[in-house]
Amino acid sequence: MASVVEIKDLWWRYEGSKQEVLRGVNLSIERGEFAAIMGPSGAGKTTLVLTLNGSIPQRIPGEFRGRVNVLGMDTLSHDVTEIARRVALVFEDPEIQFVMSTVEDEIILALEPLGLPRDEIRSRVEWSLELVGLDKSFLGRHPYQLSGGEKQRVAIATALARQPDILVLDEPTSDLDPIGKEEVISAIRSLRRELDITIVMVEHESEIVAEFADRIYILDRGRVVLDGESYNVFREIDKVKEHAVYPPEYIELASRIRLDGIPRTLEELIDRLRGYSLEVKPFRHVAGGGGGEAILKCRDIYFTYPDGVEALKGVSLDIRRGELIALTGPNGSGKTTLAKIFAGLLKPTRGVVEVLGKPLDTYDRQALSSIVGYVYQNPEHQIFNQSVWDEVAFGLRIRSRSVEDVSGRVEEALKMFNLYGLRREHPFFLSKGEKRRLALASIYVLNPKVLIVDEPTTGQDKRFSEALIKLFREMVSSGKTVIVITHTIPLAARYSDRMIVLKDGRVLAEGSPHEILSKVEVVREGRLITPQTARIYSSLDLPPPPPLSVEEFLERVTVKIR
Amino acid sequence: MPTVLRELTGVEASSEKYMGLHVAAKIFVPFSLSLSILFTKDPYSAIILVLISLSICLVAGIPLSLLKRYLVVIGSMTSFIALSFVLFTHIPGKTIYEATILSFQAEKGVFEWKISVTDRGLLYIAIFTSRIFAMIFSALLLLGTVTDRDIIWGLRSIGLPFGVCVAVSLFFRGIQLFVSDFYTVREAMMARGVDFAKTSLAKKFLLYVNALIPILSLMITRSFEVSMALEARGIAPGTKTSTIYHTYKMGRRDYIVVAFSTLLVAIYAGWYLWPAW
Numbered sequence: 001m002a003s004v005v006e007i008k009d010l011w012w013r014y015e016g017s018k019q020e021v022l023r024g025v026n027l028s029i030e031r032g033e034f035a036a037i038m039g040p041s042g043a044g045k046t047t048l049v050l051t052l053n054g055s056i057p058q059r060i061p062g063e064f065r066g067r068v069n070v071l072g073m074d075t076l077s078h079d080v081t082e083i084a085r086r087v088a089l090v091f092e093d094p095e096i097q098f099v100m101s102t103v104e105d106e107i108i109l110a111l112e113p114l115g116l117p118r119d120e121i122r123s124r125v126e127w128s129l130e131l132v133g134l135d136k137s138f139l140g141r142h143p144y145q146l147s148g149g150e151k152q153r154v155a156i157a158t159a160l161a162r163q164p165d166i167l168v169l170d171e172p173t174s175d176l177d178p179i180g181k182e183e184v185i186s187a188i189r190s191l192r193r194e195l196d197i198t199i200v201m202v203e204h205e206s207e208i209v210a211e212f213a214d215r216i217y218i219l220d221r222g223r224v225v226l227d228g229e230s231y232n233v234f235r236e237i238d239k240v241k242e243h244a245v246y247p248p249e250y251i252e253l254a255s256r257i258r259l260d261g262i263p264r265t266l267e268e269l270i271d272r273l274r275g276y277s278l279e280v281k282p283f284r285h286v287a288g289g290g291g292g293e294a295i296l297k298c299r300d301i302y303f304t305y306p307d308g309v310e311a312l313k314g315v316s317l318d319i320r321r322g323e324l325i326a327l328t329g330p331n332g333s334g335k336t337t338l339a340k341i342f343a344g345l346l347k348p349t350r351g352v353v354e355v356l357g358k359p360l361d362t363y364d365r366q367a368l369s370s371i372v373g374y375v376y377q378n379p380e381h382q383i384f385n386q387s388v389w390d391e392v393a394f395g396l397r398i399r400s401r402s403v404e405d406v407s408g409r410v411e412e413a414l415k416m417f418n419l420y421g422l423r424r425e426h427p428f429f430l431s432k433g434e435k436r437r438l439a440l441a442s443i444y445v446l447n448p449k450v451l452i453v454d455e456p457t458t459g460q461d462k463r464f465s466e467a468l469i470k471l472f473r474e475m476v477s478s479g480k481t482v483i484v485i486t487h488t489i490p491l492a493a494r495y496s497d498r499m500i501v502l503k504d505g506r507v508l509a510e511g512s513p514h515e516i517l518s519k520v521e522v523v524r525e526g527r528l529i530t531p532q533t534a535r536i537y538s539s540l541d542l543p544p545p546p547p548l549s550v551e552e553f554l555e556r557v558t559v560k561i562r
Numbered sequence: 563m564p565t566v567l568r569e570l571t572g573v574e575a576s577s578e579k580y581m582g583l584h585v586a587a588k589i590f591v592p593f594s595l596s597l598s599i600l601f602t603k604d605p606y607s608a609i610i611l612v613l614i615s616l617s618i619c620l621v622a623g624i625p626l627s628l629l630k631r632y633l634v635v636i637g638s639m640t641s642f643i644a645l646s647f648v649l650f651t652h653i654p655g656k657t658i659y660e661a662t663i664l665s666f667q668a669e670k671g672v673f674e675w676k677i678s679v680t681d682r683g684l685l686y687i688a689i690f691t692s693r694i695f696a697m698i699f700s701a702l703l704l705l706g707t708v709t710d711r712d713i714i715w716g717l718r719s720i721g722l723p724f725g726v727c728v729a730v731s732l733f734f735r736g737i738q739l740f741v742s743d744f745y746t747v748r749e750a751m752m753a754r755g756v757d758f759a760k761t762s763l764a765k766k767f768l769l770y771v772n773a774l775i776p777i778l779s780l781m782i783t784r785s786f787e788v789s790m791a792l793e794a795r796g797i798a799p800g801t802k803t804s805t806i807y808h809t810y811k812m813g814r815r816d817y818i819v820v821a822f823s824t825l826l827v828a829i830y831a832g833w834y835l836w837p838a839w
Contacts, residue, residue: 053794093787113797114796
């Protein structure tokens with residue numbers, strides 16, 4: 001088969017940067033292939049994607065060596081707009097791709113420069129929307145009125161309307177809730193079924209990659225460290241984990257059970273396990289944190305935004321000392337609104353909120369923010385000082401703390417979040433992960449009893465996400481309460497003491513992860529994506545609750561291979 | 563489709579008939595009002611213009627309750643105009659009130675600073691205040707009835723280059739993003755213990771200057787990302803198109819509205835040029 005993408009010995013260094021981001025990349029993608037690019041955050045995946053349409057080196061300044069040939073076009077000698085006619089790129093953040101104020105205009109914008117007749121434009125607009133599972137009713141809608149999954153599908157439709165030969169998707173599901181992910185995944189499924197198009201996708205989630213990709217390239221520190229057919233790459237469990245890529249749980253489970261040969265699909269593993277004798281130990285609930293007194297209490301709270309959107313409709317909850325809580329639920333279910341009410345940033349329309357036994361409105365801003373800390377999803381919104389040190393010291397300085405106190409506490413917080421070496425740096429120059437740690441440190445330094453963190457693992461690789469959640473666990477061990485707003489159910493299931501599922505502004509369910517994820521109706525209604533291990537266990541009709549990790553499965557289930 | 567006013571304040575015009583007008587007509591009405599403001603030179607013409615613009619706002623269904631939020635700003639602007647006429651300008655005319663605030667012997671005579679209220683001064687204050695109100699109403703009319711989509715496709719239909727129209731669209735998106743980022747950063751400061759209600763004006767100013775750091779940083783990052791995303795779709799500043807998908811046609815109602823607006827400007831221009839009319 002002919003290669004449509006041919007990269008030879010590609011080196012790239014951003015202007016002003018000391019190190020190369022890409023260091024001798026070689027890869028070749030064939031026509032009609034679905035290639036996945038995986039690797040840790042900062043490995044150079046997005047940079048590599050930007051070389052495919054010539055944005056690097058034509059638009060971004062830096063030092064380029066090597067050769068990138070796409071559909072027979074050398075990206076050095078063909079202009080970006082010329083390459084873009086045949087290579088469509090969909091970025092991680094769907095919002096950043098929207099320029100116009102209706103879905104229809106958004107798609108038309110990309111078609112008008114092609115000089116197509118009006119009828120052709122019209123039919124392409126409808127065809128592309130249908131392909132991603134959206135109907136004509138979306139044409140007149142403002143992109144901001146769409147859910148995350150719909151936005152990303154519109155972005156994919158916009159790319160497809162131009163009928164490109166290659167579609168490049170840069171982490172298309174990372175910003176989305178489970179529903180949005182499922183929507184985008186089914187759109188990709190439809191593309192695979194309907195079109196003979198070459199797809200290159202950057203993705204962290206191995207389950208998605210395992211379903212679609214013919215071939216995987218694992219990138220780490222600017223090099224392709226592993227590549228091959230997806231099944232063969234994921235089988236190298238230890239090797240891929242070294243590069244922050246976690247294979248699908250079913251592959252790891254099969255390998256740890258020491259089955260003869262790793263099954264190709266989850267269904268195959270289930271079938272094979274059905275043929276073995278399985279011994280299940282009774283489930284013993286291990287008490288986590290959460291035995292302390294209630295720090296936050298809310299009773300029957302409602303919240304309506306000025307535009308009339310009812311975000312909360314009668315929420316009642318107790319948040320206790322020493323708990324790690326995963327607050328989850330679909331986008332728009334009211335998670336962030338509830339968190340902001342706890343932090344005193346929004347006032348409930350109705351209902352009572354108590355902090356340490358006193359009504360929330362009896363606290364002034366400083367007193368409340370010393371008890372309940374809130375960390376924003378995008379750390380850039382929270383960083384407004386000239387150095388890392390000043391950023392962390394800001395909250396203490398406005399409280400007029402002594403210089404010694406500020407200095408001691410800032411130092412402790414910086415060391416805790418591994419930022420001490422960067423204390424003199426301007427926050428602008430930190431990486432995404434470092435900025436996130438800085439945002440956390442700047443709240444942690446205030447020593448709040450409750451720390452609310454809004455989607456800290458979004459767009460991060462599993463290694464970073466696990467390290468962050470382990471840090472939260474340490475904080476919980478020292479008596480703090482941490483509420484993590486998250487869509488990453490497997491992580492929440494593994495590490496949280498309690499899960500609270502919101503839906504349509506109401507508490508759909510709350511309880512331990514085992515309780516929540518063993519209730520079929522809660523999983524379905526809350527559109528929670530359960531860990532693969534739990535799905536395998538449930539398919540084997542074993543006594544509930546299902547295990548939530550490979551380790552737990554192996555602990556509770558003995559597989560006797562005859 | 564939200565109008566510019568809705569994006570900024572959450573309210574917009576409610577009259578479906580007015581909103582159904584051709585974009586050119588919707589832009590031309592406030593434009594003609596603004597042009598007429600330049601030709602007002604006596605309190606009668608100014609007050610009539612205020613009444614006309616107010617009536618059009620009401621016809622268009624602009625919720626005037628919105629003005630309540632800005633009463634302090636409008637009040638202080640009007641007071642400022644009144645004070646500047648009274649304290650710093652002597653308008654010849656029949657003196658109604660006069661007082662000397664400061665008087666001293668300078669090298670070349672006596673220097674005096676007087677408060678002087680004359681009948682013509684009061685007329686000027688009335689004209690300027692009316693002009694401000696007429697400007698506010700015409701701005702409300704424009705922002706409350708025109709969507710950014712109207713403006714962009716309107717510009718395209720009059721033949722402006724594709725790149726210019728995309729730039730205009732990006733400008734509107736930039737405003738939305740700037741406003742939303744500003745509120746988020748402000749809230750993030752509050753989450754760290756900043757109480758804007760209890761903070762002094764000077765401190766507040768410094769905090770807002772600090773807030774510009776993340777906002778500008780986000781704007782730079784976003785503008786870079788947006789331009790990359792546009793280029794990835796084959797759209798560059800010099801991109802030319804041979805097709806215009808949306809074509810707008812003016813109807814009878816649109817022509818009537820444009821004719822009325824033109825007549826209004828003509829009357830005011832006549833009133834200005836030939837006061838004996």
